[in-house]
Amino acid sequence: MKTAKEYLDSIKEMNFEIYLFGERIREHWENPIIKPTRNCVASTYELAEKPEYEALLTATSHLSGKKINRFCHIHQSIDDLVKKSKMERVLGAYTGSCFQRCVGMDSLNALSMVTYDIDQKYGTEYNKRFLKFLRYVQDEDLVCDGAMTDAKADRSLRPSEQADPDQYLHVVEEKPDGIIARGAKLHQTGAVNSHEIIVMPTRTMREDDKDYAISFAVPSDTKGIIYIYGRQSSDTRKAEGGDIDTGNIMYGGQECMVVFEDVFVPWDRIFMYKEWDFAGDLVEKFASYHRQSYACKAGIGDALIGATQLIAEYQGTAAASHIKDRILEMIHLNETIHCCSLACAHEGHKEPSGTYYVNPLWANVTKLHVTRHPYEIARLAQEIAGGIMVTMPSERDFKDPNIGKYVSKYLKGVEGVPIENRVRILRLIENITLGMGAVCYLTESMHGAGSPQAQKIMIGRTSNIDRMKDAAKRLCGIKA
Ligand code: SF4
Ligand code: FE
Numbered sequence: 001m002k003t004a005k006e007y008l009d010s011i012k013e014m015n016f017e018i019y020l021f022g023e024r025i026r027e028h029w030e031n032p033i034i035k036p037t038r039n040c041v042a043s044t045y046e047l048a049e050k051p052e053y054e055a056l057l058t059a060t061s062h063l064s065g066k067k068i069n070r071f072c073h074i075h076q077s078i079d080d081l082v083k084k085s086k087m088e089r090v091l092g093a094y095t096g097s098c099f100q101r102c103v104g105m106d107s108l109n110a111l112s113m114v115t116y117d118i119d120q121k122y123g124t125e126y127n128k129r130f131l132k133f134l135r136y137v138q139d140e141d142l143v144c145d146g147a148m149t150d151a152k153a154d155r156s157l158r159p160s161e162q163a164d165p166d167q168y169l170h171v172v173e174e175k176p177d178g179i180i181a182r183g184a185k186l187h188q189t190g191a192v193n194s195h196e197i198i199v200m201p202t203r204t205m206r207e208d209d210k211d212y213a214i215s216f217a218v219p220s221d222t223k224g225i226i227y228i229y230g231r232q233s234s235d236t237r238k239a240e241g242g243d244i245d246t247g248n249i250m251y252g253g254q255e256c257m258v259v260f261e262d263v264f265v266p267w268d269r270i271f272m273y274k275e276w277d278f279a280g281d282l283v284e285k286f287a288s289y290h291r292q293s294y295a296c297k298a299g300i301g302d303a304l305i306g307a308t309q310l311i312a313e314y315q316g317t318a319a320a321s322h323i324k325d326r327i328l329e330m331i332h333l334n335e336t337i338h339c340c341s342l343a344c345a346h347e348g349h350k351e352p353s354g355t356y357y358v359n360p361l362w363a364n365v366t367k368l369h370v371t372r373h374p375y376e377i378a379r380l381a382q383e384i385a386g387g388i389m390v391t392m393p394s395e396r397d398f399k400d401p402n403i404g405k406y407v408s409k410y411l412k413g414v415e416g417v418p419i420e421n422r423v424r425i426l427r428l429i430e431n432i433t434l435g436m437g438a439v440c441y442l443t444e445s446m447h448g449a450g451s452p453q454a455q456k457i458m459i460g461r462t463s464n465i466d467r468m469k470d471a472a473k474r475l476c477g478i479k480a
Helices: 004-012 035-049 051-057 078-095 102-122 126-140 207-212 235-239 276-292 295-315 321-346 360-370 373-385 395-399 404-410 419-433 436-447 452-462 465-476
Strands: 017-020 023-025 058-060 067-069 144-147 170-175 178-189 196-199 214-219 225-229 255-266 270-273
Touching: 004 035, 035 051, 035 067, 035 078, 051 058, 051 078, 078 276, 078 295, 078 321, 102 126, 102 144, 102 196, 102 270, 102 276, 126 270, 144 178, 170 207, 178 196, 178 214, 178 270, 207 276, 214 255, 235 436, 270 276, 276 321, 276 360, 276 452, 295 321, 295 373, 295 419, 295 436, 321 360, 321 373, 360 373, 360 452, 373 419, 373 436, 395 404, 395 419, 419 436
Parallel strands: 017 225, 144 196
Antiparallel strands: 017 023, 058 067, 170 178, 178 255, 196 214, 214 270, 225 255
């Protein structure tokens, strides 16, 4: 297993083609906007080294029998699914951010099942190829980006009906030794913090769409892959030199637009090739796993609730009954998220490939709660913090030799609490509910792993309304 430092050194070696604010970023390891996002991924290595987190962050590989990082593991039991969820909460609280590595873990697990199922139907050898790749990922302790979301252009049209065929990533040429792929994947979490990029289709397909039904993995710095770094609210605060105004002084999330401009993929890295009838299945399996993964938001919720309690204490409002009530409401909403994630793990089952899969109905219920509860928790945090969270002067004013004394005098809270502590907590609440952190805590909660309607569709498909009707009929004596 890699240490956090070895991870950071290994990612520094990658020759990414990254653009940020219209400029090519060559020394990506030095960039102040990228750095905290890398530190965030590094925490998945750092905690794996600590004895107290070993049980959650490591597992035993079913391929090699070696100890590996859980983010590279294929779930072999219900216990693995439960530990995955607990690990995500711990890391969410530790980083207060999106630590990015779950996407790859969820892609690996989905592919472990779907490659097996395709082989059963078509006599192909995708599972063998996939397991070879998996062994490499486990042995080298790599970060994988899971790339699913296509650009899509006109959402009313299918992939093969688009005016521009590149709106969904597709094969443009077949060669003796591999294929050439073109297109783009949007909203790519942790893309330039990953060693490998795993491409998957984004939706169910019909036969006409078969050129779009492809899945493969390539090193993230493969020629032709271009990263256009997404900007986030207040991101330039990271480049201002101080740390107070960033709120979260160590960590952050990352999203990129990833362009595949005629990228070569060798055959042994291709895990689905035109089996259009399995595209929807791969999407569903990945999505259910990733919807369970949103236990991470309960972790960020822990940090936000802690910050809210602290600001109440610093400002002298903590004893008020309505403040106590709001804090309890925040805890209740936050625990609901984790309860659901754990429930879908406990109700998981073994698939024919041997991989354990979450209960998809409850995984989708988890994520639907996540599209709502963090918003309410954030609203309550803002109510308790007060307007000062957004009207407060900057770190530079606070430290200015002339006006700093006024800022300090009039930002005072409860006697004995350092003013800087109050300012830091307010900035953290601002970060999580409005700033860079809100990308991870709010927008990602809404749209990551699919928007609310995607969960409603799955809830409709996997719940049993007839059973509910039968229960009602029996109770009131309806026979037919
Ligand atoms: Fe992991 Fe959560 Fe980030 Fe998804 S949003 S990669 S589950 S931390
Ligand atoms: Fe996500």
